[in-house]
Amino acid sequence: MSMEAAAAREPWLLLLLPSCCASTLAYSCLAGAVLILVYFYAPSWGVRRVPGPPALPVVGHLPLLAAHGPDVFGVLAKKYGPIFRFHLGRQPLVIVAEPELCKEVGIRQFKSIANRSLPAPIAGSPLHQKGLFFTRDGRWSAMRNTIISLYQPSHLAGLIPTMMSCIQRATDAIAAAEEERGDVDFSDLSLKLATDVIGQAAFGVDFGLTAAAAAPHADAEGGEAAEFIREHVHSTTSLKMDLSGSLSIVLGLIAPALQEPARRLLSRVVATADWRIARTNERLRARVEAIVARRESDREARRAQRDFLSAILNARDGSDKMRALLTPDYVGALTYEHLLAGSATTSFTLSSAVYLVAGHPDVEAKLLAEVDRFGPRDAVPSADDLEHKFPYLDQVITNPPKTISLGNWDKQNTMLCNFAGH
Numbered sequence: 001m002s003m004e005a006a007a008a009r010e011p012w013l014l015l016l017l018p019s020c021c022a023s024t025l026a027y028s029c030l031a032g033a034v035l036i037l038v039y040f041y042a043p044s045w046g047v048r049r050v051p052g053p054p055a056l057p058v059v060g061h062l063p064l065l066a067a068h069g070p071d072v073f074g075v076l077a078k079k080y081g082p083i084f085r086f087h088l089g090r091q092p093l094v095i096v097a098e099p100e101l102c103k104e105v106g107i108r109q110f111k112s113i114a115n116r117s118l119p120a121p122i123a124g125s126p127l128h129q130k131g132l133f134f135t136r137d138g139r140w141s142a143m144r145n146t147i148i149s150l151y152q153p154s155h156l157a158g159l160i161p162t163m164m165s166c167i168q169r170a171t172d173a174i175a176a177a178e179e180e181r182g183d184v185d186f187s188d189l190s191l192k193l194a195t196d197v198i199g200q201a202a203f204g205v206d207f208g209l210t211a212a213a214a215a216p217h218a219d220a221e222g223g224e225a226a227e228f229i230r231e232h233v234h235s236t237t238s239l240k241m242d243l244s245g246s247l248s249i250v251l252g253l254i255a256p257a258l259q260e261p262a263r264r265l266l267s268r269v270v271a272t273a274d275w276r277i278a279r280t281n282e283r284l285r286a287r288v289e290a291i292v293a294r295r296e297s298d299r300e301a302r303r304a305q306r307d308f309l310s311a312i313l314n315a316r317d318g319s320d321k322m323r324a325l326l327t328p329d330y331v332g333a334l335t336y337e338h339l340l341a342g343s344a345t346t347s348f349t350l351s352s353a354v355y356l357v358a359g360h361p362d363v364e365a366k367l368l369a370e371v372d373r374f375g376p377r378d379a380v381p382s383a384d385d386l387e388h389k390f391p392y393l394d395q396v397i398t399n400p401p402k403t404i405s406l407g408n409w410d411k412q413n414t415m416l417c418n419f420a421g422h
């Protein structure tokens, strides 16, 4: 019998009805509040003892990121020490801000830190999810063990001539830009250079970004390189980890349960940021898949090629087990991941080094002397030369604080340089 029916038979019960409803409502609100608190704070529980500033409900430390930009990590390291907590919305991150500790985490303990969490911007894109960064458990180890041989010095040494031709082209581009405008945007050039090198090393495709503008570029994969790069740049620049991303990405940061429904809905609403991202990611996925399919069918030609895509497809031909592991979507994602993981990182390292050196003429003179000692301008170094004949250059790139004293900023650069054995 309902409360109302009971009250009709026993009118005195009417006196209890409002307080009963009020207490039910109060209990529901309390239960709702507890559930919301558990939902938002559950991921932080495991890292609650790691020092860090108090996190706001829902947005965590995102307002700090908005206020200080990337400098926020330097500010927090000063206050909380080399290991601290940073909450990207609901997701807590443990930041390691000391070069030796970074080596411990990123190199010595690398294999024991598997299963990375999936950042909100990646959640809607299978192409990004099927690379090494975000695959998990057995598939991660199996894929990693398969491709590790492609990082052996002997394989990398074979890519030096490719790198040299891209560097030569970039050098010509510097000369041409100097003549035309008098100065050179080195960050832009180094990103183009890194992308050209990785385009060849990963896909076996010449993107031609550093080629002279007058020479319209047609590549071996059907002249699609420029379009591919345009989509890659749009897709990469949409991977925002702050509150400036698309609505579903922002929701993913503060309430991940809502991200997928919002993404599905908004990706159908024309002209929203989610719709644009979904369209670009889909085109990019189709384009990468088409490149993989073409290369796969060209078995004879790829046998002799050194690029990552050909090498991994050759490995795939080896056994049924390999074919089951390296399906075309994973092959495409692994190859594309190189572009994503290798271009901005390398270019940032290069341009930061140039920027630092430019402010220290003594370091610059020592570096130039070392490079000049190696030989004439067109001499091509071997892998062994690179390893042994440029100790000062090596030190400048991998350990600027020892070479150049510039406070905290270059320490952060060193951390990145030494991470993960790169």
Ligand code: HEM
Pocket (backbone or CB within 6 Å): 106, 116, 132, 133, 144, 198, 337, 338, 339, 341, 342, 343, 345, 346, 349, 416, 417, 418, 419, 420, 422
């Ligand atoms: C100076 C340049 C580079 C820096 C600073 C850098 C930094 C990093 C860092 C920090 C990680 C670990 C990320 C994590 O554990 O969540 C990583 C992983 C990775 N990097 Fe690099 N990287 C650089 C160059 C490259 C290049 C050139 C490539 C490929 C062409 C590359 C491919 C990868 C891949 C595939 C992973 C995932 C490895 C795995 O999960 O086993 N990186 N990199």
